[in-house]
Amino acid sequence: MNMIEVRDLVKSYSSATVVNIPALYIAPGETIGLVGNNGAGKTTLFRMLLDLVRPTDGVVTSKGIPVAHTDAWKYYTGSHLDEGFLIDYLTPEEYFKFIGDLHGLSTGDIQERLLPFNDLFNGEVLKQRKYIRDFSKGNQKKVGIAAAALSHPELLILDEPFANLDPSSQIRLKNLMRSLHEQHGMTMLISSHDLNHVTEVCKRIVILEKGQIVQDMQTTENTLQALEAYFTV
């Protein structure tokens, strides 16, 4: 059974159609990179996958059940789209504890699962005695990504995970995502403007333009060049 199935999905605001996807299937264990210019509809698509926006038409199913009908997907889906996913008046520790509790993780579990993030955190996230709202954008993003991956979800959805991160952190995150995929077989769906990173992490690339899928391809050594050619105007 597919992890995610999108059928005849349309989202329009008054007259403008921002997403129009007849079909998109994501199999378990796939890593998919979603690329597209600003306004292509990436975030709206993500929000519909997470049942945060009501589709004008069509349906999104997760393991065969429409996401709008159930809470079941919330137990195996981790996501971080923007600051709205952070409870920013908590410290990172408190936030991880809250998320961990919801998934039945003990404090020990949480600590253990955060270990691989230590490099990414670079000593700037944990034990700072600061609220998340007082962190820099980059560190907030790290907190959000770690919280999304904390429960070792079967499906991980990240919007622009590389944005706002410094070069070292981008590389660390890239390696981290690869190892999360290898160790836990996580299905990943990430959007990015960084063609280089996204082709390195993802085995399948989907190009979105004006709300429609214009290309859907498996990553090969030529993909990066193809993408660069596509986006060169």
Add this chain to the structure above:
Amino acid sequence: MLGTLLSLQWKQSRRSPAYQKSLVVKIILGFFIVYFALIFIALGFFSHKLLTEIYPDQSPVVSFNSFLLFYFLIDLVSRFMLQDLPVLAIQPFLHLPLKRNKLVHFVLLRSIPSVFNLLMLLVFVPFMLRAVMPVHGTGIALVWLAALLLLTFINNFILIYFKRQLTSNPKLTLILALVVGGLILLDYLQLLSLRQASVTAFGALLQQPWLLFVPVLGLVGTYLLNYRFLMRHLYPEEIFIKKVATVEGNDMAFLNRFGDTGKLIALELKLIWRHKRPKSMVMISAFLLFYGLIFYTNKVYLEGWGMLIFVGIFVTGSPMFNYGQFVPAWQSAHYDALLTRPITTYQYVKAKYLMFVPSILLVTVLTLPYALFGSKVLLINLASCLFNIGVNSIVVLYFAALNKDRLDLSNGSAFNWQGVGASRFVMMLPMVLGPIAIFLPFSFMDIPQWGIFAIALSGVLGIVFHRQLLSMMAKRLQDRKYTLAAGFRQH
């Protein structure tokens, strides 16, 4: 240049979310504004009569003058509590080719046309027309008015200077309030008469108008103080006080017993504790405990029933009303997080309910001393407590589903209309009129006690069926979640 800055300022306030309100809210707000303006004007027009009645052996102008010094002290204290620093975001202008001194003058001058500075003109001007002008002549009266205005502006600049220095430390505000309170007490005990000093000072002004130069000097002094300070500290991090908060609050482990719902409550308690707006709302709720005193001390109200029911509902439910009117908008900044995590809407709604109930119980216990005003008050308050728990908590949650405006939690809640929608006002109607409607038939049958029991009984019914009612409210919230989430995402 100043014109451009002013027009930008105008746009900033015109386009601020506080103005983007529905017509109903605008009408209601307009009504309140006109109502209070009229009260102030009436106060100005009739205070000379009032003062003559209270102090028949001295002229109303003298009586009025005697209170002025106190007025300005209290004005200063309330400014410390309520007035914000003039937050023209000069940050975007700092890197542009603008003269620094112009920016500073602009920041300072734009602080003058504010409600705090001009409100009392509504009292001062009518009083001047009615009382000061007939006795002392137009010229002197205008000097008198000018002196009051200048003192108001001095207060304004004192506030700006010190509030910036003290980073709005609430303890210092409290100390200032205590000092002023102490002065009033000393005056009352006739140990140190500030009122006498006030009469002398303002009386001298009426005799020798050239003394106006004293407040003028004061204004120039305080203005220059600010000007110098800002010129030397025109760095955003020095002007805008942005402190990194130290972490407060612990795990509240006792709430873990309630499972995930308990965790949601702990989360929300932290939200209240760590943001200015909900925190100040809690303080306001504490003040509202004394609301009963206004009514209970009045025989007319104490003999009737209707007003006491209103007071009972209002007092025992005040924290719930105050906090509940913004549920779930308090969490607007991270509503998406709650929606994508494994939390059911029922758990969410139940967490709110389990916060409301203890707050009502706590307030009811705190208001038990009102029983001193008679067992009737006690009876009504206990019935109101039950009604608030059983029925009004559900009403609050029903209206919660309409709160789709993002709420900014970083500012205090007094006079803060950000995120206030029409549903706030509509919500109060069933909550207050409901119990009165239940009571009325019994009142007509001349068995008012039974009416109170009926109110209590409806509350008990609500408590008995709370699971079903909460499920219904959860369903409603679930149906509206896309609308809410979309509204909350709009900054």
